[in-house]
Amino acid sequence: MDVKQDPAVQQEQEQGKRIGKIVLEVKDLKTYVRTKRGVIPAVDGVSFYVKQGETFGIVGESGGGKSMTAKSILRMEPKPAASIEGGEILLDGVDLTKLSEKQMRKIRGREISMIFQDPMTSLNPVFTVGNQIGEGLRIYEGKMDKKTLKAKIIELLKKVNVAAPEKRISDYPHEMSGGMKQRAVGAIAISSSPKIIIADEPTTSLDLTIQAQYLRLLREIQEKSGVSIIFITHDFGIVAKMCDRVAVLYSGRIVEQGTVRALFKNPSHPYTHALINSVPKVEKRVDRLYSIPGQPTPAWERKKGCYFANRCEYAVDRCFEAYPPTFDGLSGTEGHLADCWRLEDKTWKPKPYLA
Numbered sequence: 641m642d643v644k645q646d647p648a649v650q651q652e653q654e655q656g657k658r659i660g661k662i663v664l665e666v667k668d669l670k671t672y673v674r675t676k677r678g679v680i681p682a683v684d685g686v687s688f689y690v691k692q693g694e695t696f697g698i699v700g701e702s703g704g705g706k707s708m709t710a711k712s713i714l715r716m717e718p719k720p721a722a723s724i725e726g727g728e729i730l731l732d733g734v735d736l737t738k739l740s741e742k743q744m745r746k747i748r749g750r751e752i753s754m755i756f757q758d759p760m761t762s763l764n765p766v767f768t769v770g771n772q773i774g775e776g777l778r779i780y781e782g783k784m785d786k787k788t789l790k791a792k793i794i795e796l797l798k799k800v801n802v803a804a805p806e807k808r809i810s811d812y813p814h815e816m817s818g819g820m821k822q823r824a825v826g827a828i829a830i831s832s833s834p835k836i837i838i839a840d841e842p843t844t845s846l847d848l849t850i851q852a853q854y855l856r857l858l859r860e861i862q863e864k865s866g867v868s869i870i871f872i873t874h875d876f877g878i879v880a881k882m883c884d885r886v887a888v889l890y891s892g893r894i895v896e897q898g899t900v901r902a903l904f905k906n907p908s909h910p911y912t913h914a915l916i917n918s919v920p921k922v923e924k925r926v927d928r929l930y931s932i933p934g935q936p937t938p939a940w941e942r943k944k945g946c947y948f949a950n951r952c953e954y955a956v957d958r959c960f961e962a963y964p965p966t967f968d969g970l971s972g973t974e975g976h977l978a979d980c981w982r983l984e985d986k987t988w989k990p991k992p993y994l995a
Contacts, residue, residue, distance in 0.1 A: 660693055660866070661691060662689045663692050663868055664689065664730065665689040665728075666686060666687055666688050666689070666730075667727055667730070668687055668728070669685070669686045669687070669728075670725045671708055671709075671717055671725065672725045673721055673722045677940040678940055681892050682939070683709050683712055684892035685727070685893060687727075688897060690868050690870060691868065692835070693862065695870075695884050696869070696883065696887070697871045697900070698872045698887050700889035701890070702874065705893075706874075707757075708722070708892075709889070710754065713752065714744075714748055714752060714838070715736060715737075715741075731752070731836075749779070751836070752834055752835065753830070753834040755825055755838070756825065756840055756842075757842065758844075759821035759822045762825050763821060768812055769812070769813065769816065769824045770793050772828060773831060774792075776831045777792055793809055799830065800830070800861075801823065801853075801857055818845050818850070822846060825842075826858075834867060836867065837858075837870070838870045839871050839872065840872045841873055842858075843873075855882055876915060879900060884900065885899050886899075888909065888915065891948075892939070892947075893947060895911050895912065895978060896909040896976075897977050898975055898977060899973065906970065908967075909978040911932075935951075936951075944961070944963065946959045946960070947963075954982055954990070956981070963979070967984075970983065
């Protein structure tokens with residue numbers, strides 16, 4: 641007799657088959673920004689790893705340090721105001737923080753590429769889409785004749801499901817829809833067959849139908865090429881669809897990370913729990929949607945305690961006195977980590993979700 645397997649468990653098993661060795665490891669990364677108010681820790685000791693063929697999500701509110709983390713990995717933090725002050729960024733064992741700018745130019749695009757949030761700011765309005773895709777190909781593959789170059793550009797546009805690529809190659813960005821522009825940016829990102837793609841909220845400017853198509857496209861590209869994806873978003877719905885593991889970022893620190901299944905089944909940090917609670921539930925009717933009270937404390941006003949303490953309904957005196965340690969093995973899962981003093985009591989759990 642055939643026994644039906646839990647779809648979530650089956651998905652994890654399939655993901656386990658395609659996921660390989662660790663290709664990127666970030667250790668205690670610190671990126672500081674110098675302002676009139678003083679030095680601000682935009683990225684404050686972030687640590688995570690990404691495996692080959694894996695989609696690793698970074699989720700959190702705006703201003704939490706998600707994009708700065710991504711830019712720091714590529715050594716594109718806005719200089720001279722921002723600089724990496726500590727930590728390691730290991731790409732196949734090579735520490736990117738130790739490389740010169742000339743050496744980093746060989747890493748950006750070729751080894752790690754990035755899809756930015758707004759395609760209009762990523763594409764040059766005075767050059768055709770074909771010209772901009774071809775520029776990367778010429779850099780990565782060297783000189784080639786026009787016929788070969790055009791064929792490769794058309795092939796890339798086909799890979800990202802751009803209709804009539806032979807005609808679109810001559811279009812300027814303003815002649816394409818938002819979804820088509822984002823696909824063109826995706827074509828540029830995969831033109832060098834990178835090991836890692838950093839997708840910084842690539843679906844924010846897309847409507848829901850196009851968003852679903854674009855997410856499916858990224859999945860297809862990953863399955864065919866085995867590329868790793870770091871997916872930055874503020875939407876837990878997208879995390880559930882796209883990611884294998886996820887890190888929850890708050891005020892420059894990762895407060896919880898683990899497999900998507902573990903976080904959704906047993907969110908252990910109050911901030912993670914509040915974020916998931918904030919997602920509207922179609923099947924449940926409520927008079928008012930849940931929202932997290934208060935605002936994140938400005939970086940220049942942060943105290944020595946937990947950064948989330950002033951908004952947390954579970955905070956006690958200890959939370960304001962010292963930042964909590966990291967607890968591992970939550971919900972019996974190794975690698976499910978969270979920073980919260982309450983987790984010293986292994987029986988403690990946040991309140992159930994809103995009805």
